[in-house]
Amino acid sequence: MTEQRVLIVDDEWNMRNLIRIYLKKEGFTTFEAANGYEALSMMKAQAFDMMILDVMMPGMDGWEVCKTIRKSDSNIPILMLTARSETKDKVAGLGLGADDYLTKPFEPEELVARVLSLLRRSNLRQVTAVPQTKIHFPNIRIVPDARDIYICEKAVDFTPKEFDLMLILAQNTQRAYAREELVEQLWGFDYEGDSRVIDTHVKNIREKLSRAGLTYNPIQTVWGVGYKFHVQGGTA
CATH class of the missing domain: 3.40.50.2300 (Response regulator)
Incomplete structure (x- = not known):
């Protein structure tokens, strides 16, 4: 070691x-x-x-x-x-x-x-970690192996956890994730904190996407459950 x-x-x-x-x-x-x-x-x-x-x-x-x-x-x-x-x-x-x-x-x-x-x-x-193909949506481009996200062709800085959350959701479009599921994937099964931390990350991501010029919200709230990534016309 x-x-x-x-x-x-x-x-x-x-x-x-x-x-x-x-x-x-x-x-x-x-x-x-x-x-x-x-x-x-x-x-x-x-x-x-x-x-x-x-x-x-x-x-x-x-x-x-x-x-x-x-x-x-x-x-x-x-x-x-x-x-x-x-x-x-x-x-x-x-x-x-x-x-x-x-x-x-x-x-x-x-x-x-x-x-x-x-x-x-x-x-x-x-x-x-293995190289993955780029993920494209209208005005969104995610490069997993380089951990880069481009909004309207401009690189936008995300924290490691924000990037991981975006990637999880973008790789599984249309699937609704419970907050607890996302917490387990981001912090592990032994995490003892509050699942509302996911709401804070989603809020930060949405603000960065908006400031970068994205005119729609790809991370949608599923009431009573959590969140999903949904973009009309987008392909992963």
Whole structure:
């Protein structure tokens, strides 16, 4: 197994140290950043396999760090840590592109288990990824192997989870997906968060499609169920 590099981002030294100790026991190589600006600078200089990101930090909070990372189209798995336990905060974090969410205080063993789970999922996606043909709809072109989406012939940036959601729906037109089904495909069967995070992703996708000049909404709401991808005259 290749060396797994984890970046720990938290303004509290005691928290960084605790996480570092437990991850090193599992054989991980850890790096530390005390704030969001330092974390982004480190990511520009070197590659990491995963990030553990505290939400409540002075200057630049974890939400802003996550948002900035996803704008650069980075697929790095992000586990967010926060003292907040409200569902709306978890949904907000996941809606920005985080992969998992753990509330403080937590058992170190649970954090290690979450890290291992996220890395397994990330590695599985890389191993099983196969080139796929382009998917075309009116003014929409999706290139799965390059993870690109073009709207009206212009490249539009989507977070990794937004891209995956678009691809799942676009590859299965006319099929109505329940929110729980989409959550399982995007985060795995062990995800314990709220399925309403799908609504946040759909809202973000629709806004980006509209801003890019798309004059119709391809992701339709199926009341009482979830969502489906439907375009008149489109072919996949």
